[in-house]
Amino acid sequence: xxxxxxxLMGLLVLAGLILAGCGAPKAECTDAIGCVExxxxxxxxxxxxxxxxxxxxxxxxDSRNGAEIAMDEKGGKLLGHDIKFDGEDxxxxxxxxxxxxxxxxxxxxxxxxxxxxxxxAVRVAMPLWSAAGFTVISASNTAPDLTLAGNENQHPGYLxxxxxxxxxxxxxxxxxxxxxxxxxxATIHDGSIYADSLQQVFVDEFTKLGGTITAQESVSPDQTDxxxxxxxxxxxxxxxxYHPIFIAAxxxxxxxxxxxxxxxxxxxxxxxxxxxxDVMEGAGDAVEGVFVSSPDFTQFGPDYEAKFKPAxxxxxxxxxxxxxxxxxxxxFNMIYACVEKVAQGDKEGGxxxxxxxxxxxxxxxxxxxxxxxxxxxxTPTGDCADPKIAVYQYHVGEYPPExxxx
Amino acid sequence: xxxxxxxxxxxxxxxxWAIGLAIGIAVIYGTIVTWRRAxxxxxxxxxxxxSGLKLGGIYALIALGYTLVxxxxxxxxxxxxxxxxxxxxxxxxxxxxxxxxxxxxxYPLISLILVTLLSAAVSVxxxxxxxxxxxxRLRYAPRLVPLITAIGASFFLQYTFRGLYGNDPETYxxxxxxxxxxxxGPIPVPKTDLVVIVSAFIMMxxxxxxxxxxxxxxxxxxxxxxxxxxxxxxxxxxxIIVFTFGMGGAxxxxxxxxxALVFSQVHYFMGFIPGLKAFTAAVLxxxxxVVGAWLGGTLLGLIESLGPNLFLSGxxxxxxxxxxxxxxxxxxxxxxxxxxxGLLGERISKTKA
Numbered sequence: 105x106x107x108x109x110x111x112l113m114g115l116l117v118l119a120g121l122i123l124a125g126c127g128a129p130k131a132e133c134t135d136a137i138g139c140v141e142x143x144x145x146x147x148x149x150x151x152x153x154x155x156x157x158x159x160x161x162x163x164x165x166d167s168r169n170g171a172e173i174a175m176d177e178k179g180g181k182l183l184g185h186d187i188k189f190d191g192e193d194x195x196x197x198x199x200x201x202x203x204x205x206x207x208x209x210x211x212x213x214x215x216x217x218x219x220x221x222x223x224x225a226v227r228v229a230m231p232l233w234s235a236a237g238f239t240v241i242s243a244s245n246t247a248p249d250l251t252l253a254g255n256e257n258q259h260p261g262y263l264x265x266x267x268x269x270x271x272x273x274x275x276x277x278x279x280x281x282x283x284x285x286x287x288x289x290a291t292i293h294d295g296s297i298y299a300d301s302l303q304q305v306f307v308d309e310f311t312k313l314g315g316t317i318t319a320q321e322s323v324s325p326d327q328t329d330x331x332x333x334x335x336x337x338x339x340x341x342x343x344x345x346y347h348p349i350f351i352a353a354x355x356x357x358x359x360x361x362x363x364x365x366x367x368x369x370x371x372x373x374x375x376x377x378x379x380x381x382d383v384m385e386g387a388g389d390a391v392e393g394v395f396v397s398s399p400d401f402t403q404f405g406p407d408y409e410a411k412f413k414p415a416x417x418x419x420x421x422x423x424x425x426x427x428x429x430x431x432x433x434x435x436f437n438m439i440y441a442c443v444e445k446v447a448q449g450d451k452e453g454g455x456x457x458x459x460x461x462x463x464x465x466x467x468x469x470x471x472x473x474x475x476x477x478x479x480x481x482x483t484p485t486g487d488c489a490d491p492k493i494a495v496y497q498y499h500v501g502e503y504p505p506e507x508x509x510x
Numbered sequence: 511x512x513x514x515x516x517x518x519x520x521x522x523x524x525x526x527w528a529i530g531l532a533i534g535i536a537v538i539y540g541t542i543v544t545w546r547r548a549x550x551x552x553x554x555x556x557x558x559x560x561s562g563l564k565l566g567g568i569y570a571l572i573a574l575g576y577t578l579v580x581x582x583x584x585x586x587x588x589x590x591x592x593x594x595x596x597x598x599x600x601x602x603x604x605x606x607x608x609x610x611x612x613x614x615x616x617y618p619l620i621s622l623i624l625v626t627l628l629s630a631a632v633s634v635x636x637x638x639x640x641x642x643x644x645x646x647r648l649r650y651a652p653r654l655v656p657l658i659t660a661i662g663a664s665f666f667l668q669y670t671f672r673g674l675y676g677n678d679p680e681t682y683x684x685x686x687x688x689x690x691x692x693x694x695g696p697i698p699v700p701k702t703d704l705v706v707i708v709s710a711f712i713m714m715x716x717x718x719x720x721x722x723x724x725x726x727x728x729x730x731x732x733x734x735x736x737x738x739x740x741x742x743x744x745x746x747x748x749x750i751i752v753f754t755f756g757m758g759g760a761x762x763x764x765x766x767x768x769x770a771l772v773f774s775q776v777h778y779f780m781g782f783i784p785g786l787k788a789f790t791a792a793v794l795x796x797x798x799x800v801v802g803a804w805l806g807g808t809l810l811g812l813i814e815s816l817g818p819n820l821f822l823s824g825x826x827x828x829x830x831x832x833x834x835x836x837x838x839x840x841x842x843x844x845x846x847x848x849x850x851x852g853l854l855g856e857r858i859s860k861t862k863a
Contacts, residue, residue, distance in 0.1 A: 157677045159777065295832065322829035326783065328773045331561035332818050333831035335554050352679070352775070359774060363691075363700050365557050386775055388684045 135459030137237045140215050142447075142456045148182050150439060151211070152191030153204040153219030153229065159352035160196045162380045162425045164221040167243045170429030171218055173415050174436035182443055184453025191217075194225035196350065197325075205229025209236040215458055216241065216439045218432060223247035223298045227257055234259035237460035239467055241439065241488075242266060243432035246376070247297045248305070251487040258485055261464050265431040265438070265477060267399065267491030269298070272375060273305025273348070275493040276397045280344050281313045283495075283509050284371060290319040290342040292333065292357065294349040302348040302375055318342045323353050330360040338366035348375030348397075355386035362390045371395065379427045379496070381503050391498045395508075398427050399477065400494035402507060408476045423504070431489075434475035438488070441473070442466035526847055533844070540821030550819065556697055558815050564703045564772060566811025567710025571765035572788035573795070573803040574717060575637075575758030581734045581798040582754050585653065588660040589640055591785020592667035593759050596636045597629030598766030599671055599776045602680045604628050609683035618687045622767075630763030636667065637759030641752060672778040679777035682770045706768045713764050714804050717757060721800055730754060734798070783835070787814075790842040796852030805853060814838055 133139035142148055152171065154164030171189065180187050192204035201220060208214060209232040216239040220226040223245045230250075233240050242250075242264040249257045251268060280286045289310055293299035300322075307317050318340025321333050334357070337345060345367070347357050354374050361367050373395040374383075384391050401408070408430060416424055446466050449456040470488060473480040478490025496505040572594050579587045605625050608614040614621045644663045648656045688705060691698040721727040732740040733750045741747050769784065770776055787810060795806025817837045822830035845852060 158779075159679050161677060293829075320829065322832040324832055324835065327832075327834075328775075328783075329561065329565055329815070329834075331558060332815055332834060335550065335558050336819050336823065336831060338554065339550050355775065356773065363702075365553060365698060382678070386679065386681050388681070388774070 136461045139457040144454045147186040147188035149188045149213040151214045153194045155196040155221040166426035167428045167432035170432035171436040174433045194220040196222040198228045201225030201228040205232040224296045230259045234261045239463045241435040244428035251485045263486035265435045267489040269302045271491040273302045274309040277306045277309035279495045286343040288316045288342045289344040290337045292321045292347040294325045299349045334364040344371040350377045354378045358387040394498045400492040403492045430476040537821045540824035544824035562812035562815030564706045566808035569788045569791045570804045570807025571761045573792040574761045576792040577803040585656045589663040591781035593637045594762040595781030597633035597763035598770045600632045601625045601629035626767045630760045633763030634759035637755045641755040679775045796855030802854035
């Protein structure tokens, strides 16, 4: 008797489960790696991971500002949903990348991530985000290996609107050789992949042109006393020191380089990581004559001067404080365009599904996208930049620095 | 005889000595190789030495704060790095203001004195508050308790100052009179460096004389010998401890301004590395010993500044200068293993330890 009852109960429970399963019919997710479900009234979540504190904070806040301008232009709405734009601090370090990476990867509502600011951070965070199915597009990662096919640091789902340093380092070397007529150069990096790969590209290109490298030194990112490294560089008597590092240590190098015996008149050159008013403020008078390479703002589209900069000034009350704001603006708009294209379901603000693989495919397929930084076309490994590099020179009390090459 | 020796020496001892020996040999070998190569001119060695002395002076002044407090309370005040940060990070706003109204470069000496006084005052205040709020109640608690409290206080202070003055580094305006070099015979010495070395030395001397020659100093020394006995002799122990914290704070505040003269930038996290280095210096010289703090600081500054170019590059290590922090902390470990009392360490009697 009891046995029969059990069987009956069991059958009832089973039937109940089946019936419950056949509730309201829903759009099925057919995407290979899953979907983001956006219900009516819920926001579409785009996250950022950028350096927004510490000495390199201008780099990240500037990019975030750029993306916010893009969002404001769209009225903060996408397919009838609000856009939720929030994020984490990548601290411009591997540790920060780990923290921000883990935190964001745990949030299934995220459709895409704009970030990180620094290559060191994305190297750690990207495996997590790639596994979580995110589409990630960085506005300022420039380390070459991130988009180099068949490389352990190149992950599916990663793209960037920033130039690869293969372009930037080579441009710096050509500038030193052709424009300055320098024959002997030394490099300093800070152990970050950004600086290390940049100086290596510089070294390769400079030696190919016929120059001599007297030293390839390094400092740590938070080092303040540079006397040892500068003395050891002075021993080789280079005519130019290339230090493509970040603001904190870079400023100390500029300051102390001017005081080192044998380097008083040596040219100093940094890269885009040191294109910031903080360098001017930190280095004081010593900043006079220091070169930095950076994207060429004069070749940006006409909207940059006419629309973007006024909007930036109106919202944040200043000129752009670093250099990757336009890249972040373009990154945001690329995501926007792709969400518009791949979202399924009610596109008037109702329930929607966004396929994660479809999103990635759409981003990689970006072709001739008219952005502020140029016409962007993505390669299969995610290099979307239209790189135009220029060299600028700092003068005391003048920001932004003066463009001198090409 | 041999048997007793075998009983005393453990395998750990042998391994430790082997490591010490290996490091010693590596250092000597590296030095010889570099010396033979003659990569650097004598002038470059001299400028490295000067820079080492400059760093050493700053380390020594900070180390003094660790040493004085340890001497009296037998505790490591790990929040001392924040005492060091608080002064110059506050005084930078005065310096910037003076620069804005044009006073800074017109009256450099008065400005420097004003800025230094403010920095020292803030550091002293922070040190006294620390003692009163965080440590006094724990004076008779087990030794681990004030240590953990110190670490907590350190974080609290860091983020309080971050909240007060923000994330961004602030920059001291440059003093025109300190630009360039003075020629000492044939040797060019950057003016800033000389000012820093001399002021650090004078400050050390003053503090040393206070400890050794004044009545309060004598009271400090007796409290450090034995608190109870000192109290019985009519010494106000509380007041002496407060005075000690004040002295440590003042020297940290002055060290902060010297640091700012050299490196210009100050921020809320600036105390961390110099604090650790100064702690190393204090341990190296013998913690609890004022002369030891000076010796340890100077030695550490010199080793850090000369070391990478002297022996690391001789060993063929690429980009040796990145490892200078490594050198400092290797020294700390070695000292703790081989001579825990430091170079001039006092023999700590059982009752004091």
